[in-house]
Amino acid sequence: MSKRPRLLILGIDGMDPDIFLYLKERGKMPNLGRLADEGGFRFFNTSNPPQSPVSWTNIATGSDAGTHGICDFLHRDPRTYTPELSLFRIEPYKGGVKYASHICRPSVFEQMMKKDIHVTLLRWPLTFPAPESLPSSSRMLCGMGVPDLLGTLGRYSFYTTDDGLTRRDMHGRIVVVRPDNGKVKTQLYGPRYRGLTGMKESSIDMVLERMGGGLRIGLPDARVELKSGEWSPHLILRFSTGMMGRVTAITRMVCIDEGDFPSLFVLPMQIYPKETDLPLSAPRSFSTELWDATGPYLTLGMPEDTNGLKDGLIPEGVFLSLCNDIFTERERMLEFLLKGFDSGVLACVFDTLDRIQHMFWRQCVNETGDGKEVDGVIAEWYMRVDGLVGRVLGAIGEDTLIFIISDHGFASLSRYVHLNTWLARNGYMSFKNNAKGGGPLLEGVDWSRTTAYALGFNSIYINLKGREGKGIVEPDEADDLCHEIMNKLEKWEDKGSQVIRKVYKSKEIYDVRHSNGPDLIVGYSRGYRASKQTILGATPEDVMIVDNDEPWSGDHCCDPELVPGVLFGANLDRAGVNLPERVSVNDFSALVMSWMSAGTGV
Numbered sequence: 001m002s003k004r005p006r007l008l009i010l011g012i013d014g015m016d017p018d019i020f021l022y023l024k025e026r027g028k029m030p031n032l033g034r035l036a037d038e039g040g041f042r043f044f045n046t047s048n049p050p051q052s053p054v055s056w057t058n059i060a061t062g063s064d065a066g067t068h069g070i071c072d073f074l075h076r077d078p079r080t081y082t083p084e085l086s087l088f089r090i091e092p093y094k095g096g097v098k099y100a101s102h103i104c105r106p107s108v109f110e111q112m113m114k115k116d117i118h119v120t121l122l123r124w125p126l127t128f129p130a131p132e133s134l135p136s137s138s139r140m141l142c143g144m145g146v147p148d149l150l151g152t153l154g155r156y157s158f159y160t161t162d163d164g165l166t167r168r169d170m171h172g173r174i175v176v177v178r179p180d181n182g183k184v185k186t187q188l189y190g191p192r193y194r195g196l197t198g199m200k201e202s203s204i205d206m207v208l209e210r211m212g213g214g215l216r217i218g219l220p221d222a223r224v225e226l227k228s229g230e231w232s233p234h235l236i237l238r239f240s241t242g243m244m245g246r247v248t249a250i251t252r253m254v255c256i257d258e259g260d261f262p263s264l265f266v267l268p269m270q271i272y273p274k275e276t277d278l279p280l281s282a283p284r285s286f287s288t289e290l291w292d293a294t295g296p297y298l299t300l301g302m303p304e305d306t307n308g309l310k311d312g313l314i315p316e317g318v319f320l321s322l323c324n325d326i327f328t329e330r331e332r333m334l335e336f337l338l339k340g341f342d343s344g345v346l347a348c349v350f351d352t353l354d355r356i357q358h359m360f361w362r363q364c365v366n367e368t369g370d371g372k373e374v375d376g377v378i379a380e381w382y383m384r385v386d387g388l389v390g391r392v393l394g395a396i397g398e399d400t401l402i403f404i405i406s407d408h409g410f411a412s413l414s415r416y417v418h419l420n421t422w423l424a425r426n427g428y429m430s431f432k433n434n435a436k437g438g439g440p441l442l443e444g445v446d447w448s449r450t451t452a453y454a455l456g457f458n459s460i461y462i463n464l465k466g467r468e469g470k471g472i473v474e475p476d477e478a479d480d481l482c483h484e485i486m487n488k489l490e491k492w493e494d495k496g497s498q499v500i501r502k503v504y505k506s507k508e509i510y511d512v513r514h515s516n517g518p519d520l521i522v523g524y525s526r527g528y529r530a531s532k533q534t535i536l537g538a539t540p541e542d543v544m545i546v547d548n549d550e551p552w553s554g555d556h557c558c559d560p561e562l563v564p565g566v567l568f569g570a571n572l573d574r575a576g577v578n579l580p581e582r583v584s585v586n587d588f589s590a591l592v593m594s595w596m597s598a599g600t601g602v
Helices: 017-025 030-037 052-061 108-114 163-167 284-294 306-310 316-339 352-364 376-396 419-425 475-490 585-600
Strands: 006-012 041-045 074-077 082-085 089-093 096-100 119-124 139-142 157-160 173-176 183-195 198-211 214-219 222-227 235-240 246-251 253-256 263-266 344-350 365-368 371-374 400-405 411-417 452-454 459-462 500-505 520-524 527-530 545-547 565-570
Touching: 006 376, 006 585, 017 030, 017 371, 017 376, 017 565, 030 041, 030 376, 030 565, 052 108, 052 585, 108 119, 108 344, 108 585, 119 316, 139 284, 157 183, 163 173, 173 183, 183 235, 183 246, 198 235, 214 253, 222 235, 222 253, 253 316, 284 316, 306 316, 306 352, 316 344, 316 352, 316 376, 352 365, 352 376, 352 411, 365 411, 371 376, 376 400, 400 585, 419 452, 459 475, 475 500, 475 520, 520 527
Parallel strands: 006 344, 006 400, 119 139, 119 344, 157 173, 411 527
Antiparallel strands: 041 565, 074 082, 089 096, 157 263, 183 198, 198 214, 214 222, 235 246, 253 263, 365 371, 400 565, 411 545, 452 459, 459 520, 500 520
């Protein structure tokens, strides 16, 4: 072992062990395959529920959701039943607001920093907001959880002459334009701000002009010409927020040339690293250093805009081009940091493979009883990841311990489950005015007659007296109610298939310390997942299960035993690290601590 021990962690969000093995057997995974042949490969049992925020936090803290407090993408305030994102929270601060974290347990990286071990985190999930300062010359650029400038996870804008799109359920802002002699004068919208007469929306003027095969775009600080299907460079935009205030954003645009006048798809307005007070990195200068050294990059926590493809606004090739650019941005950053990596820990997470699998699973994967057969763009991206690993192995040398990990694997998604509709039909939910259903955010629920409700991807809550704002279930009756719901859900069948593989009672699998956590965790069978209506607390009136005909056809919010991740290790013997035969995301921080103790004597 070197006198200056080093640990490199590569996170590959969503990498699936069955797909890896399928491609390895066909000689498509030369680098990861070699690590596996040398004994450095394990199935990496994921979190319960198997969601990225939960799993990556388990990996970082060595604890489960009951301890660290991240239980689902969405939590709820038990007093008000109001849904809230688990990725960050917004708190009042000095007449305004500030971002804060829901995580209640220190990570292994924080522990190492306190022991004066240098740590660099590149796009590690749920590190937003970055702390004001870090010890030991450590650095971080936040990843999943970084919001856009509207405080959301990212909302696109789409400029089109098709007014029919405004009548559809879309995931972004549709702006209908009316060309005049081949030209459109419109607005590009930025963050909201508090003016003298209340909240206002900032904007800048934008002119769209048709040119041969594309658009000419005029902005106050830029003029861009785009051919159809071509992404713009990173655009720096400055929005006035009143009283001499200003917010600077970055975004990219793509022209979609259809119909008489081309459409324009605009990515969410994102934090510009060089002009921001938002806690994107620590120290604050680190994000600027990366921009200057490696080039422009998108800062949104989930920058691959799956919503544009899901809503049918951008073609597959345009989406894949964006994914390629984002992956390349991350590669450049990692390459730059590796050049100065002489001790401590460097951890970098690549998310793009996860997004590719979500959107192309139906096209590329055939799930069989023996595993998963894969081809097409998903196979190509696995090979691309393997190529990245090969370059890293060649650059880093044999004196560095390397872990390559994923937070979960993948499975098909063919049917959406309206879980609240099931709860209503089985007598656990009731609605005002004797309605049979309710809207998003638990709208219309009659809490005086509701004993259980669903919110988020895998969560069911008991309407517990003394905890929920209008709870009616006595604490000594809650356990029996949980087991009753569990037994019924596990017997639920859909066309002869079991809808829910297993339901878990939180108190039986967690050391539950937080009131924001669910009482029951639903482990769906392969092919099933909570519907988007369920996730947002809605209750459709008609059916309990519907077909999924959207591009988003791969998922992992099912039973955790169905979607383990991967763990690879390189240079294990030199580092004195042994991989256990069975390893889970909860064990990873202990592996890191054992390396730290062996290599540094700490």
